[in-house]
Amino acid sequence: MNYDAFFKASLDKLRTSGDYRVFANLERHNGNFPHATARAEHAQKVTIWCSNDYLGMGQNPTVLNAMHDAIDACGAGAGGTRNISGTTQYHVQLEEELADLHGKPAALLFTSGYLSNWAALGTLAARIPDCLVLSDALNHASMIEGIRHSKAERQIWKHNDLADLEAKLAQQPLDRPKLIAFESVYSMDGDIAPIAEICDLAEKYNAMTYLDEVHAVGLYGPRGGGIAEQEGLMHRVTVIEGTLGKAFGVVGGYVAASAELCDFLRSFASGFIFTTALPPAVVAGATASVRHLKASQKERQAHAERVAEVRARFDALGIPHVENPGHIIPVIVGDAMKCKFISDILMKDYGIYIQPINYPTVPRGTERLRITPSPVHSPADIDALVAALSDLWTQCELARKPMAAQ
Numbered sequence: 001m002n003y004d005a006f007f008k009a010s011l012d013k014l015r016t017s018g019d020y021r022v023f024a025n026l027e028r029h030n031g032n033f034p035h036a037t038a039r040a041e042h043a044q045k046v047t048i049w050c051s052n053d054y055l056g057m058g059q060n061p062t063v064l065n066a067m068h069d070a071i072d073a074c075g076a077g078a079g080g081t082r083n084i085s086g087t088t089q090y091h092v093q094l095e096e097e098l099a100d101l102h103g104k105p106a107a108l109l110f111t112s113g114y115l116s117n118w119a120a121l122g123t124l125a126a127r128i129p130d131c132l133v134l135s136d137a138l139n140h141a142s143m144i145e146g147i148r149h150s151k152a153e154r155q156i157w158k159h160n161d162l163a164d165l166e167a168k169l170a171q172q173p174l175d176r177p178k179l180i181a182f183e184s185v186y187s188m189d190g191d192i193a194p195i196a197e198i199c200d201l202a203e204k205y206n207a208m209t210y211l212d213e214v215h216a217v218g219l220y221g222p223r224g225g226g227i228a229e230q231e232g233l234m235h236r237v238t239v240i241e242g243t244l245g246k247a248f249g250v251v252g253g254y255v256a257a258s259a260e261l262c263d264f265l266r267s268f269a270s271g272f273i274f275t276t277a278l279p280p281a282v283v284a285g286a287t288a289s290v291r292h293l294k295a296s297q298k299e300r301q302a303h304a305e306r307v308a309e310v311r312a313r314f315d316a317l318g319i320p321h322v323e324n325p326g327h328i329i330p331v332i333v334g335d336a337m338k339c340k341f342i343s344d345i346l347m348k349d350y351g352i353y354i355q356p357i358n359y360p361t362v363p364r365g366t367e368r369l370r371i372t373p374s375p376v377h378s379p380a381d382i383d384a385l386v387a388a389l390s391d392l393w394t395q396c397e398l399a400r401k402p403m404a405a406q
Helices: 003-017 061-074 082-086 089-101 113-127 141-150 162-170 195-204 259-268 280-295 298-317 336-350 379-395
Strands: 026-028 035-038 044-048 106-110 132-136 153-157 178-183 208-212 239-243 253-257 329-332 368-371
Touching (some): 089 106, 089 280, 106 113, 113 141, 113 239, 162 195, 178 195, 195 208, 336 368, 336 379
Parallel strands (some): 178 208, 208 239
């Protein structure tokens, strides 16, 4: 077999379909986010409109100062896995902060949100005897891979469909171990799970609940504990999983749960045991961010205002976007080639960076621009975005929604 020919043919197929991914070489500017320099043949100033650093905490002075202090105190790396010299007081303090954030007895820190889902779900489902995992149809790839890795029996329930979930639960013996895995805010459509009703079913049918809050922590709830905190439900959820790489602006993942469950994962999850610990400076920055957002409301308030303004401006011009109660604005293009074209032209001619979201991240025919306004987008930034999209919608002969009354 000609291996390179196989690789090339596979990549050519992606390019032909419009699904080939191109990384933008972006240099963010400290203190000037969301503005950046795109490094290609020629340097170009751009405004980023698709970052998961939802609140701009990646450049918050409190976070940066904590990281600098930790580097000065400890140096660069952690020195090993958590078991082999990689646990520091910074790690211990962050886990205490995260447990407190979610009202849980304990938390366990991982090197990424992907790894925390993969390791936690994979370990729980594999080691709990005869465990059945009931997974929402739109769960993130990290959750799907963790469940698949466990080799436990799994059933997929229709997205946010309580009737389908209950029908599947009702078919099982009451005493069979069951784990319901779902997200709070779904990252592509921005919709929100009915957490209370899922907890009702879990209690009725003797199931554990595993809630991925990665797109909600920092953003929702009086202290940034996520949708479960906002709705007063954290105590009803068995495991809350979150990330430090989105609204908290740094990197890392974690789970918060009972002391026994966290210790179980610490003792049995290979993705935790054999991974080098996060550097102390990263952990210090994450701790500073969590503490700041527990106390400060201004970032969340400004964020909500920006999201509402962008939605209203799109409505006024008939730019079609998915209505949802969250902070993610999916602008539907519906064609892979046009979605990639619009993204390229936005960057080249307008200095606006929005990554195209195509298959397999979303189903074919729902290709989109996923827009994430932040508190640090200025009125001028919003004006430029709205004008550029309106121009391109006309140029590409894309359908508009009926325009809102003026």
